[in-house]
Amino acid sequence: MEHPLRNAYLEAMGITQWVVRQPPAPPEIAERQAVAASAAQPQAPEPAAVAEPVTGHDAPPSWLTEAPLPEEQWHPGETTADEFEPHAPRPVVADLGWDALQQHIAACRSCELHRSRKQTVFGTGSQQADLLIIGEAPGADEDRQGEPFVGRAGKLLNAMLKAIGLERNQVYIANILKCRPPGNRDPHVEEASHCRPYLMRQIELINPKVILAVGRVSAQNLLKSTDTLGRLRGRTHRFGADNTPLIVTYHPAYLLRSPEQKAKSWQDLQQVLSLLQK
Numbered sequence: 469m470e471h472p473l474r475n476a477y478l479e480a481m482g483i484t485q486w487v488v489r490q491p492p493a494p495p496e497i498a499e500r501q502a503v504a505a506s507a508a509q510p511q512a513p514e515p516a517a518v519a520e521p522v523t524g525h526d527a528p529p530s531w532l533t534e535a536p537l538p539e540e541q542w543h544p545g546e547t548t549a550d551e552f553e554p555h556a557p558r559p560v561v562a563d564l565g566w567d568a569l570q571q572h573i574a575a576c577r578s579c580e581l582h583r584s585r586k587q588t589v590f591g592t593g594s595q596q597a598d599l600l601i602i603g604e605a606p607g608a609d610e611d612r613q614g615e616p617f618v619g620r621a622g623k624l625l626n627a628m629l630k631a632i633g634l635e636r637n638q639v640y641i642a643n644i645l646k647c648r649p650p651g652n653r654d655p656h657v658e659e660a661s662h663c664r665p666y667l668m669r670q671i672e673l674i675n676p677k678v679i680l681a682v683g684r685v686s687a688q689n690l691l692k693s694t695d696t697l698g699r700l701r702g703r704t705h706r707f708g709a710d711n712t713p714l715i716v717t718y719h720p721a722y723l724l725r726s727p728e729q730k731a732k733s734w735q736d737l738q739q740v741l742s743l744l745q746k
C-alpha cells in the first residue's frame with residue numbers, strides 16, 4: 469500500500485530505500501519458518517524481526533550534504549561584572565501574559581548569559597499550537613536573528629514537520645535557555661534553573677497537546693534525568709501537572725552530522741503524529 473506521507477518524509481530526510489515492516493506471522497507459521505530457515509542456514513545470524521529503514525546516502529538532497537556552518541568566534545559582551553546579579557531573585561512570571569513575559573525575558577539578567585547575548589530568543593510560532601517543540605539553547609544564528617531553530621538545522625526541522633503535515637507556524641518552538649551559552653556549550657545547571665520559570669510559563673500559556681523534546685539537553689532538563697538520549701527516546705513520557713505526553717528525539721543539528729539516525733527520528737515523529745490525532 470502506498471503511504472504518501474511516509475514517502476514524503478523519507479524523501480525530505482534523504483532516505484530513498486527502506487524495508488516495510490511485516491506483520492508478525494501466526495505462531496505456528498512462524499515456528500515452521502524458523503525451523504526451515506535454521507535448516508537452510510544453520511550458521512546464519514538470527515534474522516531481525518523488523519528491518520530498520522535504510523538511509524540513502526548515495527544521493528541525499530544537496531542541503532544535507534553541505535558542510536556544517538563554521539562556529540563563529542565568540543565575542544564576549546561589553547557589559548561589566550557589576551551588571552551580573554548572581555543572587556538575583558528567581559523571576560516571578562506566573563501571572564504574566566505573552567507580551568509581559570517577552571518583555572520580562574528581554575530584560576532578564578538572572579544568570580551570567582545576559583552579558584554575552586546579542587538578544588534573547590523568546591520563541592516563535594502559534595500560541596495555540598497543539599505541538600510544542602523544545603530545543604536546548606540559541607546558537608550563533610539564533611542569537612543573531614532572535615528566533616529559535618534557524619539555519620540548516622532549522623530547515624531540517626521544517627522538513628521534518630512538513631512530513632507530518634505541519635507548517636512551522638502551526639507549532640510553537642522554544643528553548644530551555646533564552647540566551648546563547650558561549651561557544652554553544654551545554655547549559656549549566658544554574659542557568660537552566662534560572663531560566664526554567666520562563667519556559668514553564670510558556671508551556672502553561674500554550675497548554676500543548678504534545679511536547680517534543682529535541683536533543684539530549686532538552687530531554688534531560690525537561691525530564692530531570694541523566695539518562696542518554698538513546699534511553700529516553702522510543703517511549704511516551706508525561707510532563708507536568710497535566711501529564712502532557714512528551715516525546716524525545718534527536719536534535720536536527722545532530723541528524724545533519726549523523727544521518728543514520730534519521731530513521732529513528734521518523735519513528736519518533738510518527739509517535740508525535742499519533743498522539744496529536746488522539
Ligand code: SF4
Nearest residue numbers: 576579582646647663
Ligand atoms: S538564559 Fe534565561 S535566566 Fe539567563 S539571562 Fe537569559 S533569560 Fe535570563
